[in-house]
Amino acid sequence: MSRFAPEHLTPEQIEEQSAVYGPFTQAVRDLVDAAIRTELGGDDIRAAQAAVEAVTARLREREIEGALGVTFSEDGVGRPWGNAVIGLRNAVAPPLVVEKAEDGSRVWSQFHLGAAYEGPPGCVHGGVASLVLDQMLGQAAGAGGRPGMTATLQVHYRKPTPLGPLRAEAWIERTEGHKTWARGELTGPEGLCVEAEGLFILPRWAREPADAETRPGFFE
Numbered sequence: 001m002s003r004f005a006p007e008h009l010t011p012e013q014i015e016e017q018s019a020v021y022g023p024f025t026q027a028v029r030d031l032v033d034a035a036i037r038t039e040l041g042g043d044d045i046r047a048a049q050a051a052v053e054a055v056t057a058r059l060r061e062r063e064i065e066g067a068l069g070v071t072f073s074e075d076g077v078g079r080p081w082g083n084a085v086i087g088l089r090n091a092v093a094p095p096l097v098v099e100k101a102e103d104g105s106r107v108w109s110q111f112h113l114g115a116a117y118e119g120p121p122g123c124v125h126g127g128v129a130s131l132v133l134d135q136m137l138g139q140a141a142g143a144g145g146r147p148g149m150t151a152t153l154q155v156h157y158r159k160p161t162p163l164g165p166l167r168a169e170a171w172i173e174r175t176e177g178h179k180t181w182a183r184g185e186l187t188g189p190e191g192l193c194v195e196a197e198g199l200f201i202l203p204r205w206a207r208e209p210a211d212a213e214t215r216p217g218f219f220e
């Protein structure tokens with residue numbers, strides 16, 4: 001784990017950062033969607049390219065080395081803002097906002113996948129469906145107090161998943177020591193599209209007391 005660090009920010013500072021970076025990242029997602037779907041060409045695209053390159057150069061004037069990692073505050077709440085599925089600062093992430101049952105028995109999310117996630121024409125790429133379910137199953141394990149990393153993931157594609165509004169849900173199936181088996185499904189407006197089951201294992205480094213302080217943020 002290269003970046004996995006405590007961060008001493010107040011809730012207000014976190015709120016402030018989220019209010020700045022959240023809308024900015026959404027604007028970048030819109031840019032990606034527009035770049036895929038625009039019918040402009042020639043000089044318009046060359047001008048757009050120059051404008052995008054100028055913004056990129058400006059952002060790179062001050063940047064961290066490597067990826068964002070997961071930071072966590074003193075209460076142990078993690079901020080996985082770089083995460084490819086739920087990251088508030090990751091324009092590649094749809095992003096999913098994952099809700100949890102109060103008793104931790106399930107997690108679910110309603111979200112939208114547009115042109116950036118296409119595989120078969122008009123449908124979600126199979127790898128993207130798998131990505132979403134990996135995250136959801138992992139979060140189900142975490143929500144049930146059984147955090148772990150994906151050791152295995154089996155994905156069953158029942159029917160093509162249309163781009164557009166979708167719902168994913170996941171829950172813990174059974175547990176055994178540091179192993180947790182979770183299941184989940186991805187549904188579209190016409191019903192079930194993809195099912196997955198996976199084994200999540202709390203890694204040795206997180207099971208050992210010496211590393212216990214790194215546990216909360218990573219697995220939030």
Ligand SMILES: CCCCCCCC(=O)SCCNC(=O)CCNC(=O)[C@H](O)C(C)(C)COP(=O)(O)OP(=O)(O)OC[C@H]1O[C@@H](n2cnc3c(N)ncnc32)[C@H](O)[C@@H]1OP(=O)(O)O
Pocket residue numbers: 080134135136138139142148149150151152199201202203204205218219220
């Ligand atoms: C916000 C949170 C949601 C996160 C969701 C996102 C999920 C992810 O993307 S995680 C990233 C993808 N996964 C990975 O990169 C994991 C890479 N693998 C690893 O880190 C390790 O191999 C890991 C964690 C699976 C096991 O590590 P560790 O526990 O240290 O290994 P070890 O102690 O040897 O094995 C523990 C047990 O698991 C078993 N095991 C280990 N790997 C596997 C495997 N791939 N399949 C089946 N069993 C396995 C071992 O046989 C052993 O079993 P037992 O205790 O019964 O003898």
